[in-house]
Amino acid sequence: MTRAQLLGVLTGLALVAALTSLRASDPPLLKSAREATFDEYQSIAPRAFEDLPVRVVDIDEESLKTFGQWPWPRDRMALLVARLSEMGAAVIAFDVLFSEPDRLSPRSVLRDVKGIDPALVRRLPDNDEILAQTIAGKPVVLGFALSNDGSYRPPVKAGFAFTGESPFGAPPHLAAATPIRPGLEANAAGIGHISLNPEGSSGIVRSVPLLLSDGEQLYPNLALEALRVAQGASTYLLAGATDVADTITEIRVGDFVIPVTAAGELWLYVSPDRPERYVSAGRILAQDGIAQDVKAAIDGSIVFVGTSAAGLLDIRATALGHNVPGVSLHAQTVEQIISGRFLARPDWADGLEILSIAVAGSLLVLLTTFVSPAVALACGLLITALALVASWLAFRYGGLLFDPLAPIFFGSVTHFAATAYRFLVTDRERRVVRRAFGQYLSPSLLHRIEHTRNALRLGGDDRELTIMFVDVRNFTEISERLSPTEVVRFLNTLLDALSRHVVDNEGTLDKFIGDSIMAFWNAPVDVADHPKKAVRAALAMREALVHLNERDAFGFGAKRKVAIGIGIHSGVACVGNMGAETHFNYSAVGDAVNVAARIEAACKDVGFDILVSETTAQALGRFALLDAGALALKGKSTRSRVFAVLGDEKLAASAAFTELQPIHGQLVEALRLRSPDARRVLSTAKLQAAALAPGLGEFYRRISRRAEHFADAPAARGRAGE
Structure with missing residues (x-):
């Protein structure tokens, strides 16, 4: 590992740690993106509407036209209760507040009129009393809302039992509530809060708090209380963590077990709003009788009374992007519990997502640093696909909510940063290597050099090399017949055709010396069987020259053939970057280089185009070689045996x-x-x-x-x- 790579890894891991910490803090922007993802899942696969025994009696625009503006007098609400009860409603739950006296009550209207006998006023009907008397003994659940004023707490009509640690600190806090008229409060079978998202920062209702707490008492919501009263249950059973206080895991009411968040909230799995869910209040109050389809819809149903009239401002947004009456969400809460179609975000989901960011980010840093950004990108895309598929399958078939966006987003940031660092810092030395060696080495050798430390340091090393010299025969005679431009064209054609075989056989092109080529093998990195690869390159050059001559690539005519001589020797030479710090060449020097050059020159005396030294011949094995004798090479005190290379194995x-x-x-x-x-x-x-x-x-x-x-x-x- 180079110093730049080490620094890149440390920098990348530091970035991953920072991103992991950012996800652990869960800023609002990430939370909003996560919730938007879950909304999209519900939009793609919403909960299917089922014709369950849950109905909304809707105080709609048509009802207001028929019976007057809101609020209606409570004797009319009493009539509504009476008729619903007569039709067999299992529960009548009001998503309506009864916190103020009925101002339309005859007693209230005449109380402040001067000259009216107070005794007569007391004998007049009171609508609140009429409604209180009507709901007495009937399965009616009344609602209350959160308030910032006063200290009123509504009575709780059910008991609570719990397992594990105390759950009183888990639900959203109830500071005060809107009061309920005393007679109504006393005669109601149940009382529940109607708040849908008391602590929600978004206008979209994604979860419903089934409980509120003032620290000493728990208060059920309207839907939960309606379900309890419908079953005749008297107690809620809460399960919490055995070792963590202020945590709720599930709520049991009657025959139903409801998985909830730690705060006692139910994730809403909404279905599209359907007309079958609603019955107009005007049809219940109709003076000319109630239609049979209305009676059938109400009989045995949990009935929620609320309003869809736009002017009454009880319209809520859902995860499907639809605006619906708030009362319908209470109805959908009960529908969801009855159908058993729940959504859940496990307590360990955050930990899993944080861990996935750390692991995936670290993997991308290592891949980008040591393999390649392309491989890291491919792995990143694979991780993205797996995260999306796993998250979707968990939602679709398990009702589990896992966030795929945070790992994908933070992984993308990590990959981009690691790639940028590699390009700007780590790969800077490799780009220098490519500029220095790109024209002289095969891609495989170039890749190996890029991953070798100090590849371009100035200086040399003694290495076992196989050195090749190639020279054009009778070049002086050829050049005398050509113009300078034609000489250049001739050399370019020839040397290009010959030199590519050096690169193809993992050799290093050292230099072009006029009409000659110098190349060597086994440097700057180790090359296995380098004598064989050098000889194979020479044989390929011989074949390439034959083809060039056959097609008259030089334009000399069919009778004039170009010939070359190739000398190859294996031995120890000093190889490295030679020159100045700012301008150097990668080359080899030493006696082995001189021997190879002398062998190439001996091709003229031997009368053959490829000669190798005895050292090289011994390393070739079963190549077709013929002994060409022991030659007196210039500068050598003893003769050197050489061999003519006829062909390969x-x-x-x-x-x-x-x-x-x-x-x-x-x-x-x-x-x-x-x-x-x-x-x-x-x-x-x-x-x-x-x-x-x-x-x-x-x-x-x-x-x-x-x-x-x-x-x-x-x-x-x-x-x-x-």
Whole structure:
């Protein structure tokens, strides 16, 4: 790991830690995005409407036109209760406040009129008393709202039992409530609060608090109380955490068990608003009788009385994006409990999401730093897809709410930051490497150099290399017949065709020296079997030159062929960046380089295009090689044995080479011993070589003139490595 990479990892992990802490603090913006995601899930797959025994008696615009503006006199509300009770309503729950005396009551109207006998006034009907008497003994639940004034607390008509720690600190706080008229309060079968989102910052109702608390007493909401009264239950059973106070996990009322949040809230899983849910209050109060379909809808149902009239300001927004009467949400709460279709956000959901941000972010930092931004992006997209799919499946089939956006958003921020850091800092050295080596190395070698520390430090190392020199034969003669521009064009065509085989075989192009190429293998990084790869590159060059000549790529005509000589040697050389700090070349120097250059020059004397040193030949194994004798190389005190490279393993296994090999061995032995049979064996070798490779004719013609090159050497081998 380079210093830049280490710094990048530490910086990236610090960013991941900061983002994880930000998610743990759960700022309002993240919470709003999460809730919007859950709203979208409900929009895609809302709770299906079921014809359950829950109805809304709606004080709608038509009812107000028929019976006058709101508020109605309470004797009319008493008539409404009486008729609903007669039709068999299981419960009549009012999403209506009865906190003030009825100003339309005859007693209230005449009380302040001067000259009226007070005794007569007391004998007049009082609408509040009429309503109180009507609800007595009937399953009527009245509602109250939260208030900022006074200290009124409504009576609680049911008992509470709980398991685990005390739950009184869990629900939203009730400071004060709107009062209920005394007679109504006393005669009601149940009392529940009508607040839908007392602590909600959004206008969308996503959850309903089933309980409120003043610290000493719990107060059920209207829907919960209606469900209790409908079942004739007397007690709520609350389950909480065994080791955590002020936490509620579920509420049992009668036969129903309701999973809730720690604060005792029910996540609303709403269904689209349907006309079947509503019955107009005007149809209940109709003087000409009640229709049979109305009676059937009310019979046995939990009935909520409320209003949808726009002027009465009880319109709420739902997760589906619809505006509905507030009373319908109370009805939907009961529908949801009866149907058992619940939504839940487990207490451990926050922890899971925070952990996923930390793990995914750390993974993206490491991938971006050590692999590539593209791989990190692919993994990020995979994580995004998995998060979305897992979150959706959890909602669709388990009713569980998990936030996919926070991990996706924070993962994207992490990937962008890590990628930017890598481009600006970590990859800066690699870009320098690419500029320095991009034209001279194969992509695989270039990649390895990019991940090697100190790849471009000035200086050299002693390494075992295989060095190649390539030179154009008769270049002076060729250049004399061409203009400078034509010479450049010729060299570009030739050198481009030859040099690409160096790169393709994981070699390093050192330099172009006029009409020559210098290349080496096993630097700047290790290359396995580098002698073989160098020889394979030479054979590919030979084949490429044949094709160039056949199609007259140089424009010299069919009779004028371009020839090259290639010398290869394996040995220790000093290789590295040589020059100045600001301008240097990656090159190799040393005796091994000189030997390779001398072997290339010897191709002219030997009469063959590819020669390798004995060191290289020993590393090749079963290549098709022929002993070319021990040459006196310039600058060397002893002769150096060289071998002509006919071809690769395939040629070495051919019948023609198998027949030529022993004959060539006999020739070398005869020349070494200066035997009179050398001429006869040479003739046989020439004849056999003609069928193998046309270029061997010149090779054998020159052997007879170089008999001394074999005289001081032991018996040679036909193929290196045998």
